[in-house]
Amino acid sequence: MKKRILFVDDEQRLLQGLQRMLRPVRDRWEMAFVESGPAALELLSREPFDVVVTDMRMPGMGGAELLAEVRKRHPQIIRFVFSGQSDRELVFHAVGPAHQFIAKPTDPETLKSAINRALTLRELLLGEKMRKLVARIRVLPSLPxxxxxxxxxxxxxxxxxxxxxxxxxxxxxxxxxxxxxxxxxxxxxxxxxxxxxxxxxxxxxxxxxxxxxxxxxxxxxxxxxxxxxxxxxxxxxxxxxxxxxxxxxxxxxxxxxxxxxxxxxxxxxxxxxxxxxxxxxxxxxxxxxxxxxxxxxxxxxxxxxxxxxxxxxxxxxxxxxxxxxxxxxxxxxxxxxxxxxxxxxxxxxxxxxxxxxxxxxxxxxxxxxxxxxxxxxxxxxxxxxxxxxxxxxxxxxxxxxxxxxx
Ligand SMILES: [Fe+2]
Ligand SMILES: [Fe+2]
The missing domain is CATH 1.10.3210.10 (Hypothetical protein af1432)
Structure with missing residues (x-):
């Protein structure tokens, strides 16, 4: 089954660039591109996605706010921040650790492999064998x-x-x-x-x-x-x-x-x-x-x-x-x-x-x-x-x- 990836960035040129760059993986990924946080949330409420990749600095709803909403409404979706290297620390503190960071600008290979890695990990953790085993587990240690x-x-x-x-x-x-x-x-x-x-x-x-x-x-x-x-x-x-x-x-x-x-x-x-x-x-x-x-x-x-x-x-x-x-x-x-x-x-x-x-x-x-x-x-x-x-x-x-x- 094709994986579904949603890209969010207020810069249209960047989205077009991504679209061009990722054309070769169209057989494996179904991709959508939107220009704002609210547009992303709207689309997520209608269609299922596996991954969201967002810019940090956007007018109105910023990346941190968007990811917090995504975490709340669709916790199963893998969340990525796609941002300037200098934002790394800022991103880490604003969004918390439950995210992946990809530095801008990036080459198609780095972007693809970062997303693929996250997808593979999720498959390992949510695959058939693990699901069966996890179903037998009743008590997980609680967060203190x-x-x-x-x-x-x-x-x-x-x-x-x-x-x-x-x-x-x-x-x-x-x-x-x-x-x-x-x-x-x-x-x-x-x-x-x-x-x-x-x-x-x-x-x-x-x-x-x-x-x-x-x-x-x-x-x-x-x-x-x-x-x-x-x-x-x-x-x-x-x-x-x-x-x-x-x-x-x-x-x-x-x-x-x-x-x-x-x-x-x-x-x-x-x-x-x-x-x-x-x-x-x-x-x-x-x-x-x-x-x-x-x-x-x-x-x-x-x-x-x-x-x-x-x-x-x-x-x-x-x-x-x-x-x-x-x-x-x-x-x-x-x-x-x-x-x-x-x-x-x-x-x-x-x-x-x-x-x-x-x-x-x-x-x-x-x-x-x-x-x-x-x-x-x-x-x-x-x-x-x-x-x-x-x-x-x-x-x-x-x-x-x-x-x-x-
Ligand atoms: Fe071990
Ligand atoms: Fe060990």
Missing amino acids: DVYVQVLESLRSQDPSLKQVGALIEKDLGMSSKVLQLVNSAFFGLPQRVTSPSQAVGLLGLDIIQALVLVFNVFSQFQGLNETIPGLNLNTIQAHSLAVGSYARAIAKMEGLGKVETDAAFMAGLFHDIGKLVLVSNLPQSCFQVVSLARERHLVLPVAEETVFGATHAPVGAFLLGLWGFSDPVVEACAYHHRPGVTQRKAFDVITAVHVANVIDCEMRRVNTFNAWGQFDMYYLKELGVDHHIAQWRKVCQVMKQEGANN
Whole structure:
């Protein structure tokens, strides 16, 4: 079936250019072009679309406002911002993380591949096998109150760091956990951080918010320890924090920018969250996974695939999508065991999380339900980064050692 894409831009010339540029994909995409937000909403109310791509600065209803409406009225539609590179930060704050950004001007290939990527990810997460599995899942971890409040305060007209910090400070246990991690070698900050607002100022809100969320989610699941033999929540949490920090450091080493390194950190924190969802909802089947893996000497994802028809990776990605994380974070979670299936040709957030996961598993010397990893060597060779592995390992080892000495 053809995918339906709606482009919104007040500049008619730009729309015509896009139309020309995308003519070759007319056999796969059905495209519509409108010049304003209200016109877009009107069309969306009449016809189904898979993707909306909008400009940011338009007279009357701007892109941020349009996307907020689209999110409310048609949450299943993939939302893209197509805007000048200089708007990137602005876009991020105005629209929130649940969007994709394409910098203007762009070439047809970049535009096509960005949209195709989002469509593929959605297919993976909403495909037949996943739908069947998700239908068996009754309880998903909830977003903690403090997290929701932080999000709300961010959406307010004038979000201040102090205000957000104060919200986190209200929960003393949370605040001390966050500060402990921020002050550890994982972040390598030059100064000691003494308050959540200071942490937000130094590391950015996304990072601190993700930490609040991860600690909270793991505490929601504490009762699951040993639900299946060998399942240890503390090990998964420690592994998750390490993978987040290593992925961030490796992404930095490879020259990714702040948005990507932050995404690598968040994806690392949550890459195995699908395990918690599976264990809490389907403990019997997880027990089967572990026995099967042991009996037939299968690696965990293969055993999961046999029992569930999918692994914990897309299950986690599905949850992150629901929580409103951006596509790069969701993707990195979805593909953390098999980054090669994305057929990407450059080092990105997915690569960072994939290698960080393997390195942490190596250092823990485990390949169990708590952690599992093996390099996708073919993919890393294709990217031309296979010879960086030794260097990545070294950086992670140093972080780990310094963390232990703290
Ligand atoms: Fe995993
Ligand atoms: Fe993992």
